[in-house]
Amino acid sequence: MRALSQFKRLVVWFRRDLRVHDHAALAQACQDAEEVIPVFILDPNQFAHKEVGSGRVQFLLECLADLDRSLIARGSYLTLLRGNAVDVLPRFVACVGAQGVYYSLDIERWSGQQRDRALIQRFAEQGLVFRGFLNYYLQLEGEYDRERWHAEWTRFSKQPLYPPPEHIPTPQLEPCPGIQTYSYIPTLRDLGLPPNTQRLLPGGETAARTRLFTFLDQRIATYRACISSPSRAEEDGTSRLSPYFKFGCLSIRACVQEARRRYIGAPPAVQRSLQAWVSRLQWRDHFIQKFALYPEAEFVNLYRPFDAIRRYEDADPKLLEAWQQGRTGYPLVDASMRALVETGLINFRMRAMLATFLTLNLMIDWRHGAEWFMRHLLDGDACVDHWQWQMQAGITQPTRPFLRAYNPLKQCHDHDPEARFIHKYVPELRTLPPPLVFEPHKLSPFEQTWYGVHIGRDYPAPIVDAEATRKSAIEIITPIRELLAQAEREGRLDDYRNTLSDVTPWLRVAAPQADEAPAEMVAEEEA
Numbered sequence: 001m002r003a004l005s006q007f008k009r010l011v012v013w014f015r016r017d018l019r020v021h022d023h024a025a026l027a028q029a030c031q032d033a034e035e036v037i038p039v040f041i042l043d044p045n046q047f048a049h050k051e052v053g054s055g056r057v058q059f060l061l062e063c064l065a066d067l068d069r070s071l072i073a074r075g076s077y078l079t080l081l082r083g084n085a086v087d088v089l090p091r092f093v094a095c096v097g098a099q100g101v102y103y104s105l106d107i108e109r110w111s112g113q114q115r116d117r118a119l120i121q122r123f124a125e126q127g128l129v130f131r132g133f134l135n136y137y138l139q140l141e142g143e144y145d146r147e148r149w150h151a152e153w154t155r156f157s158k159q160p161l162y163p164p165p166e167h168i169p170t171p172q173l174e175p176c177p178g179i180q181t182y183s184y185i186p187t188l189r190d191l192g193l194p195p196n197t198q199r200l201l202p203g204g205e206t207a208a209r210t211r212l213f214t215f216l217d218q219r220i221a222t223y224r225a226c227i228s229s230p231s232r233a234e235e236d237g238t239s240r241l242s243p244y245f246k247f248g249c250l251s252i253r254a255c256v257q258e259a260r261r262r263y264i265g266a267p268p269a270v271q272r273s274l275q276a277w278v279s280r281l282q283w284r285d286h287f288i289q290k291f292a293l294y295p296e297a298e299f300v301n302l303y304r305p306f307d308a309i310r311r312y313e314d315a316d317p318k319l320l321e322a323w324q325q326g327r328t329g330y331p332l333v334d335a336s337m338r339a340l341v342e343t344g345l346i347n348f349r350m351r352a353m354l355a356t357f358l359t360l361n362l363m364i365d366w367r368h369g370a371e372w373f374m375r376h377l378l379d380g381d382a383c384v385d386h387w388q389w390q391m392q393a394g395i396t397q398p399t400r401p402f403l404r405a406y407n408p409l410k411q412c413h414d415h416d417p418e419a420r421f422i423h424k425y426v427p428e429l430r431t432l433p434p435p436l437v438f439e440p441h442k443l444s445p446f447e448q449t450w451y452g453v454h455i456g457r458d459y460p461a462p463i464v465d466a467e468a469t470r471k472s473a474i475e476i477i478t479p480i481r482e483l484l485a486q487a488e489r490e491g492r493l494d495d496y497r498n499t500l501s502d503v504t505p506w507l508r509v510a511a512p513q514a515d516e517a518p519a520e521m522v523a524e525e526e527a
């Protein structure tokens, strides 16, 4: 017989945890309450954010539809509220007579962290429960220590999983006066967003689980060999699960446990791939932890001495546009950018090459790149994205002995030797075989006529000299890294940090106020 429940009704607030498997807040609410009301809040402010793109919102909407189907199969359904969570959630809880809210702890944007703090205070004032559960490992208290963090992550990843609830007892609700809800999953058009133009993976936990198991069943053995090749990664050589992790359609620790289970007795190649894959899942959580520790990284350079060398407002608009449009004159850079814009995904190495091309070769502030990536990436996740951008721009980890700038020509030879990827995404160069296609600007006038590719007409000449600009970037950045490395050795690195007070002007730019957002726009949850 079921034990007496602690609560009559609880709301489960879904955020970036759009699944029913290994969902601590949902499972615990089903234990603790007689009735459970699953909700998701679409907030107009978040859709007005300059880093939001229609492709990722479309993916989110598919995740919500899939979650709703899973809840319906368990006797429940998703209530979609519209508005600012700090305002809407307490009113909704009062209206439905719930005793509180269970939710998954999450870090992404600073605005989300502020929202959660405001809600903690609001619910405490009202004497209601507002209880957060770990959704992935996050150190919440105490001094951060890298070693300890890794040990705790491993411990957390081994804990038993929460099975999906068989039945979720959700009452039929009367409309709450003054609270807007959606009676169906809205479309992009309903949300006032432009149509999606990207070729997307299907959203949702069901698609995520299918992809996870086919990846581990059929493709894991060659995973390591596929990581750096843009074509092989794109042909599902890597898991391409990042959009699902972004929205919490999969539990990281469930994936880690599945990988560990398959590790035992597997051939060495599979074991190495499983290890490499699990370490990437750990990196992801680690980037999120860093964001929790240094929320200013969403907006500003981690270290102040870098502020002067690449200022946001100084970006050369022509160079920036050439990079954004995939018209730099470097075929692999251009193919990678066009693939990213067309599909919302690209492998790590090509992302890193695009990032160093913008920040080191073009000397443009990383925030332009991060914004553009976020607008187009299906997995766009500020924690990973903004931190990676700062890393690739060479402005984190000052004690690391070298500054890495990816050579766009070498990447062609190493990772697209047959030019499959270039030919796919830069069709105007299809007549050119490798290695000619790697440096089309070196074609003689005769070759240009022979192959029907006229540089400056059909395809641009390089917008900068990659080797010369790489050297000059290193000359500019290295002395600052040395200064910071010295400060770190002397325990003074924090003296050079930008802080949240340096962020204030950026907060204004990054997060429009409620009244700036067009009335018909509705937001996604941290998309």
Ligand SMILES: Cc1cc2nc3c(=O)[nH]c(=O)nc-3n(C[C@H](O)[C@H](O)[C@H](O)COP(=O)(O)OP(=O)(O)OC[C@H]3O[C@@H](n4cnc5c(N)ncnc54)[C@H](O)[C@@H]3O)c2cc1C
Binding pocket: 227, 238, 239, 240, 241, 242, 243, 245, 246, 277, 280, 281, 283, 284, 287, 346, 347, 348, 349, 351, 352, 355, 373, 377, 379, 380, 381, 382, 384, 385, 386, 388, 389, 392
């Ligand atoms: C400039 C730049 C921006 C990036 N922006 C994002 C972003 O917004 N969102 C995002 O999820 N990843 C981002 N990455 C990291 C990485 O490129 C992607 O996670 C990876 O390409 C996703 O492909 P996959 O799912 O096939 O990964 P797999 O190789 O199958 O790895 C499994 C999972 O591990 C995680 N992961 C893999 N590589 C990394 C990494 N380097 N850092 C953190 N987590 C990782 C992802 O969740 C991924 O799905 C960025 C990298 C760079 C250089």
